[in-house]
Amino acid sequence: xxxxxxLSRRAVLKxxxxxxxxxxxxxxxxxxxxxxxxxxxxxAWLRISAAGVTILVAxxxxxxxxxxxxxxxxxxxLDVDWQTVRAGPAxxxxxxxxxxxxxxxxxxxxxxxxxxxxxRRAGAAARLMLMAAAARLWRVPITELxxxxxxxxxxxxxxxxxxxxxxxxxxxxxxxxxxxxxxxATWTLIGRSxxxxxxxxxxxGLARFGLDIRLSDLLYAAIRxxxxxxxxxxxxxxxxxxxxxxxxxxxxxxxxxVSLPDAVAVVAEGWWQAQSALAEVAVxxxxxxxAGLASTTLDPTLSKALDPGNPRAIAIxxxxxxxxxxxxxxxxxxxxxYRLPFLAHAPLEPMNATASVTxxxxxxxxxxxxxxxYLTVLPPxxxxxxxxxxxxxxxxxxxxxxxxxxxxxxxxxxLSRAVGRPVQVIWSREEDIRHDFYRPASVSRxxxxxxxxxxxxxxxxxxxxxxxxxxxxxxxxxxxxxxxAVAGIADQPxxxxxxxxxxxxxxxxxxxxxxxxxGHGNNAFSVESMIDEVAAAIDRDPCVLRRELLAxxxxxxxxxxxxxxxxxxxxxxxxxxxxxxxxGLALHQAFGSVVAEVAEVTVSDDGRLRVDRVVAAIDCGVxxxxxxxxxxxxxxxxxxxxxxxxxxxxxxxxRVVQSNFHDAPVLxxxxxPVIEVHIVDSAEPPGGVGEAGTPPIAPALTNAxxxxxxxxxxxLPVGDYDLASG
Amino acid sequence: xxTMAVNGRTLTVTIPGDTPLxxxxxxxxxxxxxxxxxxxxxxxxxxxxxNGHAVRACSVPVSSLDGAEIVTIEGLxxxxxxxxxxxxxxxxxxxxxxxxxxxxxxxxxxxxxxxRTPQPGDQEIDAAxxxxxxxxxxxxxxRAIHRAASTTP
Ligand code: FES
Ligand code: FES
Numbered sequence: 036x037x038x039x040x041x042l043s044r045r046a047v048l049k050x051x052x053x054x055x056x057x058x059x060x061x062x063x064x065x066x067x068x069x070x071x072x073x074x075x076x077x078x079a080w081l082r083i084s085a086a087g088v089t090i091l092v093a094x095x096x097x098x099x100x101x102x103x104x105x106x107x108x109x110x111x112x113l114d115v116d117w118q119t120v121r122a123g124p125a126x127x128x129x130x131x132x133x134x135x136x137x138x139x140x141x142x143x144x145x146x147x148x149x150x151x152x153x154x155r156r157a158g159a160a161a162r163l164m165l166m167a168a169a170a171r172l173w174r175v176p177i178t179e180l181x182x183x184x185x186x187x188x189x190x191x192x193x194x195x196x197x198x199x200x201x202x203x204x205x206x207x208x209x210x211x212x213x214x215x216x217x218x219x220a221t222w223t224l225i226g227r228s229x230x231x232x233x234x235x236x237x238x239x240g241l242a243r244f245g246l247d248i249r250l251s252d253l254l255y256a257a258i259r260x261x262x263x264x265x266x267x268x269x270x271x272x273x274x275x276x277x278x279x280x281x282x283x284x285x286x287x288x289x290x291x292x293v294s295l296p297d298a299v300a301v302v303a304e305g306w307w308q309a310q311s312a313l314a315e316v317a318v319x320x321x322x323x324x325x326a327g328l329a330s331t332t333l334d335p336t337l338s339k340a341l342d343p344g345n346p347r348a349i350a351i352x353x354x355x356x357x358x359x360x361x362x363x364x365x366x367x368x369x370x371x372x373y374r375l376p377f378l379a380h381a382p383l384e385p386m387n388a389t390a391s392v393t394x395x396x397x398x399x400x401x402x403x404x405x406x407x408x409y410l411t412v413l414p415p416x417x418x419x420x421x422x423x424x425x426x427x428x429x430x431x432x433x434x435x436x437x438x439x440x441x442x443x444x445x446x447x448x449x450l451s452r453a454v455g456r457p458v459q460v461i462w463s464r465e466e467d468i469r470h471d472f473y474r475p476a477s478v479s480r481x482x483x484x485x486x487x488x489x490x491x492x493x494x495x496x497x498x499x500x501x502x503x504x505x506x507x508x509x510x511x512x513x514x515x516x517x518x519x520a521v522a523g524i525a526d527q528p529x530x531x532x533x534x535x536x537x538x539x540x541x542x543x544x545x546x547x548x549x550x551x552x553x554g555h556g557n558n559a560f561s562v563e564s565m566i567d568e569v570a571a572a573i574d575r576d577p578c579v580l581r582r583e584l585l586a587x588x589x590x591x592x593x594x595x596x597x598x599x600x601x602x603x604x605x606x607x608x609x610x611x612x613x614x615x616x617x618x619g620l621a622l623h624q625a626f627g628s629v630v631a632e633v634a635e636v637t638v639s640d641d642g643r644l645r646v647d648r649v650v651a652a653i654d655c656g657v658x659x660x661x662x663x664x665x666x667x668x669x670x671x672x673x674x675x676x677x678x679x680x681x682x683x684x685x686x687x688x689x690r691v692v693q694s695n696f697h698d699a700p701v702l703x704x705x706x707x708p709v710i711e712v713h714i715v716d717s718a719e720p721p722g723g724v725g726e727a728g729t730p731p732i733a734p735a736l737t738n739a740x741x742x743x744x745x746x747x748x749x750x751l752p753v754g755d756y757d758l759a760s761g
Numbered sequence: 762x763x764t765m766a767v768n769g770r771t772l773t774v775t776i777p778g779d780t781p782l783x784x785x786x787x788x789x790x791x792x793x794x795x796x797x798x799x800x801x802x803x804x805x806x807x808x809x810x811x812n813g814h815a816v817r818a819c820s821v822p823v824s825s826l827d828g829a830e831i832v833t834i835e836g837l838x839x840x841x842x843x844x845x846x847x848x849x850x851x852x853x854x855x856x857x858x859x860x861x862x863x864x865x866x867x868x869x870x871x872x873x874x875x876x877r878t879p880q881p882g883d884q885e886i887d888a889a890x891x892x893x894x895x896x897x898x899x900x901x902x903x904r905a906i907h908r909a910a911s912t913t914p
Contacts, residue, residue, distance in 0.1 A: 234861075238861075240792075240794020241835075244862060305784055306784060306788065308780075382862075383860070383863055383893065384798070432860050666856065677897075702897070
């Protein structure tokens with residue numbers, strides 16, 4: 036691979052006639068902790084040559100539209116015809132991945148917000164360099180030049196040159212340190228629903244996902260992990276596959292049977308062959324400490340940790356006002372406990388990775404959200420240096436946080452090394468469901484104190500949940516507090532004079548990881564259920580109560596009003612024969628955005644639930660591409676709805692009970708409601724949208740069920756309840 | 762000897778007969794547009810046309826396909842296939858795909874539906890399109906089907 040950039044303020048690839056810009060230090064608002072100690076950060080690359088404009092994105096395209104939104108930011112300032120811009124994944128290796136601000140990983144709905152300023156500045160800088168090149172070439176003042184559609188023009192002498200022709204000379208111009216940005220009033224791309232450049236490849240089958248990598252000499256591996264979570268491999272017996280007459284010693288097509296610490300894999304000429312052979316390998320496992328794990332005992336363990344007398348440490352997450360006094364003075368108290376199950380990610384593309392490992396080099400083709408992590412994990416395992424590892428990021432067939440883990444990629448590397456050929460490891464769906472890093476189960480108790488005028492004066496909130504950060508980022512655990520587990524509670528925009536949020540870490544042996552919206556998903560359910568419970572307790576319309584509590588939060592209030600107005604609140608949905616209808620509301624603030632959702636449901640007398648319509652409103656700051664925002668809200672809502680309706684992972688004998696879409700069902704077209712998304716016209720800096728739509732939908736749903744039936748569901752999934760009337 | 766036509770090309774199949782069609786397409790023929798999602802006929806990511814019917818390629822052994830005509834997403838020819846062209850155009854116009862992994866199977870299933878039922882109502886769409894999309898593009902899929910069929914949702 037040729038060097039992409041030189042890490043000076045001027046980045047030039049010599050002799051190619053191309054202008055290649057890394058987006059560098061002066062353009063980036065760095066978090067104070069890293070400023071000064073960091074090398075030049077790079078978070079995208081811009082290549083302009085005779086072949087056109089290519090914008091390389093150092094973020095994973097997993098459906099959320101980063102290959103559209105980020106290039107739009109560059110193109111806006113660069114002044115190029117959007118139709119001619121190409122977007123693709125930035126390569127990641129030790130030389131570049133360490134330079135992306137915040138790391139070369141994609142998560143937390145931060146891609147757009149973190150790029151908003153630096154990418155526009157990069158586009159503006161490149162445009163000025165192209166103009167400077169034209170000015171030198173034509174010996175005219177730069178101030179007389181204009182740009183449009185990828186070309187520089189000089190009106191007085193009627194000259195015009197395309198960016199490609201100027202790129203070589205432009206690359207030798209100094210990079211302007213602080214290029215002026217366009218007045219937002221003159222934006223021509225930002226704010227428009229430009230079509231995604233990746234759509235044509237995706238509708239013709241040409242888009243390459245991880246599973247679609249084809250290399251010469253490629254072998255395929257099927258894998259079986261210890262069925263007990265956390266268990267290891269003891270011994271294998273592959274006698275059933277042996278055949279003395281072949282070169283490998285195995286029956287035709289089978290290349291190797293490989294033992295890994297927690298799994299056995301068969302490597303073969305084809306995946307089906309490998310998968311079928313795997314069933315014939317006799318394996319004994321060290322089931323380990325989790326062999327007795329069962330949901331029937333896990334759930335009570337989590338609940339018990341709520342008790343005041345529990346011996347576990349309690350970490351204070353947030354406290355304001357005098358909660359003890361507020362509660363002592365309350366004339367009325369509303370208290371409830373909310374329970375949520377473990378959840379699998381189940382992106383449609385199962386876990387997979389392709390690797391080619393030699394004694395001196397490891398090349399990987401990965402659908403991954405976290406390239407950078409491989410550069411620390413793999414070198415010690417393979418005895419290589421970070422700069423001997425190269426990663427090619429493919430399209431991701433969904434991810435939702437699952438591909439922040441690197442288990443599957445490490446397996447591919449180990450298998451390739453074991454057989455000395457490139458290997459693609461593909462997990463069956465059963466392995467994918469049974470060996471996930473699940474969204475943590477949680478139990479929360481909320482106690483709200485009301486004064487004589489029915490105003491909430493105190494909010495006590497305890498969360499019991501296993502810790503994700505303890506595994507993935509132990510340094511981030513402060514005084515026993517996992518901030519991710521309590522996300523989105525204390526910073527809700529409701530006026531609560533006294534509040535105390537605390538956390539009890541109760542690990543369970545079930546591996547937990549980041550799942551679209553992380554703790555916000557768990558906590559929006561309890562907070563927004565409780566707001567509704569308070570409204571019911573004081574006989575107030577849930578929207579009216581929220582409006583009162585949001586009086587000091589104009590941004591959230593605007594979102595609430597937009598969603599409820601569009602949904603027709605407070606007019607109840609039209610009644611139907613044989614069923615009860617209801618409308619429910621929830622609002623949540625996260626990732627720099629505020630989202631309100633109104634769900635409308637019909638519960639038939641025999642208990643069938645139908646979600647008819649969801650109306651959503653979002654303030655995500657400046658709307659870069661409204662149609663992408665709508666798509667992310669639709670997707671976030673349906674992802675959360677799928678989980679709320681049927682999602683759960685249960686454990687028995689240390690094993691995940693569910694295995695494939697028949698017993699871990701997900702939402703279908705038939706059951707998907709109509710969704711309307713309304714975007715607040717906002718000048719706030721851009722917030723995240725990929726995850727923001729998910730948290731409110733579960734409580735909006737159960738609040739709607741309450742409105743329809745009078746039944747308050749304090750745990751999920753809804754499918755566990757019999758909603759028949761009477 | 763097992764022969765079949767894939768995207769108009771006749772070929773002789775030599776892999777073991779119990780191999781599902783999906784792996785013949787993806788590995789031997791390198792037609793990777795047809796996706797693997799569940800291996801159990803549950804998700805539809807592997808949907809192809811077999812003699813004009815939408816079938817889940819993960820669940821069809823090649824031995825059952827002697828003489829069959831198979832069309833994958835790569836074999837759709839918009840110059841000669843007006844239905845395919847309308848469906849693909851509708852998918853683009855509605856900007857359906859997010860991750861796009863379900864798209865080939867969804868498009869094939871929709872083509873089979875529209876050939877049989879050129880103007881499907883919502884219930885017919887619900888019954889025919891049982892493919893899964895984890896990114897939640899269902900509302901757009903429904904709109905795209907109506908657009909391709911020139912019906913109103
Ligand atoms: S892979 Fe064939 S239906 Fe899922
Ligand atoms: S677009 Fe991702 S699964 Fe449908």
